[in-house]
Amino acid sequence: MDIFNEIGPLKAFLRLKKIGFNSIGFVPTMGALHQGHISLIEASRTENSITVCSIFVNPAQFNNPADLAKYPRTLESDIVLLEKANCDILFCPETSQMYSSQSQVIFDFGKLDKMMEGHYRPGHFSGVALVVSKLLHIVSPDRAYFGQKDYQQFKIIEKLVTDLKFDVSLQCMPIKREPDGLAMSSR
Numbered sequence: 394m395d396i397f398n399e400i401g402p403l404k405a406f407l408r409l410k411k412i413g414f415n416s417i418g419f420v421p422t423m424g425a426l427h428q429g430h431i432s433l434i435e436a437s438r439t440e441n442s443i444t445v446c447s448i449f450v451n452p453a454q455f456n457n458p459a460d461l462a463k464y465p466r467t468l469e470s471d472i473v474l475l476e477k478a479n480c481d482i483l484f485c486p487e488t489s490q491m492y493s494s495q496s497q498v499i500f501d502f503g504k505l506d507k508m509m510e511g512h513y514r515p516g517h518f519s520g521v522a523l524v525v526s527k528l529l530h531i532v533s534p535d536r537a538y539f540g541q542k543d544y545q546q547f548k549i550i551e552k553l554v555t556d557l558k559f560d561v562s563l564q565c566m567p568i569k570r571e572p573d574g575l576a577m578s579s580r
């Protein structure tokens with residue numbers, strides 16, 4: 394697996410890979426990977442010639458600094474899981490790469506980001522939309538994979554991609570569950 398921490402070298406590498414009609418599948422994550430994430434990698438591998446995973450704990454989507462501080466960071470074991478799943482490329486940037494300047498961009502999805510989880514976490518979905526926009530620009534994938542567990546997030550990303558005319562096909566994949574039925578989660 395090729396691992397990149399910086400945007401420029403990743404983009405240059407992907408530009409070369411795209412020559413020859415290779416299709417790119419993309420699985421954005423915040424790490425602490427589990428079987429749910431790996432099922433997204435597997436789906437991408439069956440539908441694309443190259444699979445890119447990103448691991449980035451995105452500060453913009455945490456409205457509580459304590460949650461950001463205690464979010465699990467398990468890069469070494471994540472890399473082991475990704476190699477086992479035959480992921481081709483990992484992008485794991487530092488915050489300074491993704492937010493080199495303080496972003497003033499705010500997204501408003503009307504009712505969609507004010508209800509359910511959005512009601513309890515103001516600004517969360519704007520932060521998700523911001524980082525997903527950046528990642529889609531950087532990776533420029535043919536297909537991007539998300540879990541059905543975060544269905545509200547998926548609908549918001551769907552709206553983002555439609556409104557901003559990103560040239561990517563979004564795939565919403567089935568929930569992976571623990572033996573007791575609970576949806577697998579990083580937290």
Ligand code: PAF
Nearest residue numbers: 421422423451521524543
């Ligand atoms: O679902 C997640 O893990 C995150 O919200 C995402 C889509 C990777 C954006 O940071």
